[in-house]
Amino acid sequence: MAMENGTALPNTTPKRRKSKWSVALEQKYLFFMSVPFVIWIIIFNYIPVWGWTMAFQKFRPGLSFREQTWVGFDNFVALFSEPHFYLVLRNTLAMSIMSLVVGYTVPVLFAILLNELRHMAFKRTMQTISYLPHFVSWVVVAGLITKMLSTDGGIVNQLLIAIHAIDKPIQFMAHGEWFWGIVTMSDLWKEMGWNSIIYLAAISGIDPELYDAAKVDGAGRFKRIWHITLPGIRPTIMVMMILSIGWLTSIGFEKQFLLGNSIVQDYSEVLDLYVLNYGIKMGRFSFGTAVGIVNSIVSIMLLLISNRVFKRWTNESVI
Amino acid sequence: MAAKSTNSESVLFDIFLYAFMISVGIVTVYPFLNVLAISFNQAMDTVRGGIYLWPRIFTLDNYKEIFIYNNLIVAFKNSVLRTVLGTLLGVFSAAMVAYVLSRKDFIARKQISFVFVLTLYFSGGIIPVYMLIRDLHLMNTFWVYILPGLVNAWNIFVIRSYIDGLPISLQESAKIDGANDLAIFFRIILPLCKPVLATIALFIAVGQWNSWFDTFLYNSNSDDLTTLQYELMKILANTTAGASSADMARSGNPELTTRVSPESIRASITIVATLPILVVYPFLQKYFVQGLTLGAVKS
Incomplete structure (x- = not known):
């Protein structure tokens, strides 16, 4: 810190009590470099949140905000009295939890x-192979899965x-009850290797002497895994739990959209797809926004x- | 040294371990090799079945067919263009904001950080974003691929944590030499950040190359804005096994002749859509492992 104060601006004598404005002027390039992106993110990430007001209107495109009719919670009442909604909700919850x-x-x-x-070369090859499906699009993966x-x-x-x-081939993609499992397994196939990267990095940070000491004490491989590897990566496991719970908020719909078909629809439709089908395809924007909010x-x-x-399990809180 | 019983336990463990790993490897790689073989096999012969790892009757017809199919050339160009442009702009802007936010003396640092952090926790949802894109007249334009996702908070924070790890003295000595903040960013920060920028570039490029939903939602009416993944998705939707006749009847690609089967077409497009990324990623492995670790530690 002393270095910073001493060398950053060596020639300005009255260093204290510079007004905010003169500092801002000095940092004008920093403002030039960031403010446009702040505006950008306000447009593309904040303004859509304002769009939630649509859920409380009988929104008609083309009219200005003030000309819209307000309907209170009518869209939500309509949504909750629709039996199909509960089916979609069930699917969303089931697949979220299974994939978590x-x-x-x-x-x-x-x-x-x-x-x-x-065997180091084998290990490295396995790693590279296991990352492969992560880089491939869901479109391709859905194609491969249906083919297999x-x-x-x-x-x-x-x-x-x-x-x-x-005796005869099973129509895997035509059994609704199997759809959740197929989606979960496809997800696992695609992301297992990728998601293991972070744990591997954590394991490589464990002191090798611990293993040697355990070996001397006569601990077998299972014991070494249980008493050294697992405790060693415990913090990482916790952090990843926090992140994966956070990701529950975005289970998406790509897999369901691409792997689903009209036969298994009762098991494949998730809330986001519901939004797509009702909100955009049918032009029921207000209803669709209400579904989005419920989501x-x-x-x-x-x-x-x-x-x-x-x-309850770990005595540690995520949020 | 370990006792004999633990030794034989260890050998047994190894046998299972290697068997398991090899089966994981096969399950991962086989689908790709199978599709590769089909893409090089004569279409009429493929229908007979029994193609596994090697084509029975080798041909390039499937590839010729997809590349005379006009839409696909356009799709390929668009996919390449959006990947290149989206990656360059995305990396550059994320790096710039990351540098600004790494400056502890910047007076608006906290406020601007906050604006970006918040976006990690909420999003407007499909319809409000759709309405925004429509109101901005971005529908049926190429820019809908680039602009909405250009600035991404997660990328910014990963790069920032990398910059935080760089020695501050470099910036300070440049300042003494009279360099302004812009010059410091271009001349010092950018070159030093190459590893993390490579990681972020890979992530953005993969995302751009693989996305199809924006084409589906915003540009499905403009044939000249189609992308490779979207074309593949359309063919997939037409040929999904177990799909009902209603799904089958969904609009197909009339330009494709009957000389090749949908399965062969799908296989060759799959390879075209997959290969560029598969060629690149093993070389960047060192970088993205590092980048992922940085990202997780920060968040």
């Missing part, structure tokens, strides 16, 4: 197993037939509930 549980635990295990590989699960020549069906587990509220409630559960 599976998508959070499996990468930890995968990272620990990767770390147990002693297809009834004509899909490898999964062929393998199942080859080991005589089934946000549901997300926040999920966040609070998971935080409660998490706290």
Whole structure:
């Protein structure tokens, strides 16, 4: 700090009591470099929040804000009296929770197993391979998954037939009850390797002497994993739990949109898709915005509930 | 040294471990190799089934077919353009804001940080954003791919935490030499930030290259603004296995002749849409691992 004061502006003699304005003038370039982006983010991220007012109007495009008719909570009443809404809500909750549980635990295990590989070249190859699906779009992944699960020549069906587990191919994508599982597994296939990166980095930070000491004491590999690796990455596991609970608010709809079809619709439609189908396709903007708001509220409630559960387990709070 | 019993336990563990890892590897890679083989196999022959890792009747027809299919050339150009432009502008603007926010002496630092931090926690939702894009007359323009997501708070904070780790003395000595803040940013900060900028560039580029929803939502009426992923998505929607006849009947791509099957077309477009990223990412592995760690620690 002393360095900073002493050398930053060596020639200005009265260093104290510079007015705010003269400092601002001195830092004019810093303002030039940031203010345009602040305006930018206000336009693209803050103004849409103002659009939530639409949910309380009978919004008609083309009219100005003052000309719109206000309807109070009518759109929400309409939404909650629609039986289909509860189906969509169920799907959203189910898939969020499944992907939170599976998508959070499996990468930890995968990272620990990767770390147990002693053949370095093999380990590195496995890492690179496991990151691969992360970089591919959901469009491509949905295509691959449907191909692998297809009834004509899909490898999964062929393998199942080859080991005589089934007699004729199963139509995986036509069973509504399986859709949640398929989405969760696809998600896992795509992101398992990627999500393990952070744990691997944490494991590599553990002092190797701990392992050597445990070996001398006669601890086997399971014991070393249990007593050294896991406690060593505990802080990272906690941080990632916080982040994944935060991500509950954005489960998205890409997977459901791309993997779903009209047969499994009752299991694949999530709130965001509902918004898309009712709000934009049918032009019911106010209704769609109301769904969007409910979606946000549901997300926040999920966040609070998971935080409660998490706290009970670990005595640590996320928020 | 370890006792004999722990040794045999360890060997057993290793056998299972390697078997598990190899199966994970196969499950990950096989779908890609399978699609690659299909894309090089004659379409009529593919229909007979039984193509796994290697084409039975090698041909380039599938690729020829998709590249005479006019929309795809346009789509490819647009995908490349949005990736290049979006990445350059995105990295540059994030780096600039990150530098400003890394300056502890900047008087508006807290306020501006706050404006960006808040955006991590809420979003307006699909419809309000849709209405905004419409009101700004960005629909059916190329700019809808670039402008809305240009400034991203997460990228800014990752870069900032990297700048925070740089020695401050470099900036100070430049200041003594009379460099202004703009010059410090361009001459000192940008060159030093190369590793983190490479990471962010990779993330933005992958996001741009892979996105299809903005084309679907905003530009589905303009054929000359289509993108590769959107074209692939349309074909996928037409051929999804298990889809009902209603889905099948959804508008197809009439330009595609019957000489090749949808499956072969899909395979070759999948390869075109996947290859550029797969060629690049292994070389950036060192950087993104570092970048991810930085990001997680900060947030």
